[in-house]
Amino acid sequence: EAGVVQSPRYKIIEKKQPVAFWCNPISGHNTLYWYLQNLGQGPELLIRYENEEAVDDSQLPKDRFSAERLKGVDSTLKIQPAELGDSAVYLCASSLGMSSTEAFFGQGTRLTVV
Amino acid sequence: TQLLEQSPQFLSIQEGENLTVYCNSSSVFSSLQWYRQEPGEGPVLLVTVVTGGEVKKLKRLTFQFGDARKDSSLHITAAQPGDTGLYLCAGLGTGRRALTFGSGTRLQVQP
Numbered sequence: 001e002a003g004v005v006q007s008p009r010y011k012i013i014e015k016k017q018p019v020a021f022w023c024n025p026i027s028g029h030n031t032l033y034w035y036l037q038n039l040g041q042g043p044e045l046l047i048r049y050e051n052e053e054a055v056d057d058s059q060l061p062k063d064r065f066s067a068e069r070l071k072g073v074d075s076t077l078k079i080q081p082a083e084l085g086d087s088a089v090y091l092c093a094s095s096l097g098m099s100s101t102e103a104f105f106g107q108g109t110r111l112t113v114v
Numbered sequence: 115t116q117l118l119e120q121s122p123q124f125l126s127i128q129e130g131e132n133l134t135v136y137c138n139s140s141s142v143f144s145s146l147q148w149y150r151q152e153p154g155e156g157p158v159l160l161v162t163v164v165t166g167g168e169v170k171k172l173k174r175l176t177f178q179f180g181d182a183r184k185d186s187s188l189h190i191t192a193a194q195p196g197d198t199g200l201y202l203c204a205g206l207g208t209g210r211r212a213l214t215f216g217s218g219t220r221l222q223v224q225p
Contacts, residue, residue, distance in 0.1 A: 004156070035215075
């Protein structure tokens with residue numbers, strides 16, 4: 001069974017430029033999460049989807065961050081414009097849904113803003 | 115906001131030694147999970163504990179959930195270089211559906 005797939009693995013952009021990350025969750029997983037992880041820290045939740053609905057986006061900086069999960073499968077996280085402080089690893093995770101809290105993580109996208 | 119504090123932040127030990135990592139909070143969690151993360155990879159689930167006082171063993175790893183469900187510990191017996199990594203505890207608060215992660219404990223086991 002394929003795991004959570006994220007792309008790209010690495011991205012280097014100049015500040016003020018836009019950037020997008022893509023995530024394909026495990027087939028059949030209704031819940032999808034985007035986490036941000038700074039170096040040496042634990043992941044911090046940005047947004048959680050139940051199917052195509054964003055049910056928890058309270059930690060998403062909505063002035064520059066946006067996310068979508070069309071058709072309740074793949075998801076895209078966008079930053080526009082990027083700032084130096086956005087440099088971090090962006091992790092996508094999925095879980096079966098209401099009956100399970102076990103999260104399966106992708107390898108992450110390491111973003112460097114210069 | 116539910117916070118999880120892990121200690122120690124860093125731990126460097128010799129192969130064969132024992133160690134314990136702690137995860138503490140002032141909040142009650144309905145369940146708590148431990149993950150291990152290697153460089154360049156996402157966290158991988160090791161165990162989930164649900165009941166206060168619960169103890170689970172995974173080979174040389176022993177996990178305990180506090181009686182009040184506010185804290186947890188991970189004990190590794192006879193550590194091996196393959197145990198090297200970032201250990202993260204993550205709690206699921208009552209009514210919440212997303213995990214709150216601790217800041218992690220970075221373990222280095224020297225051969």
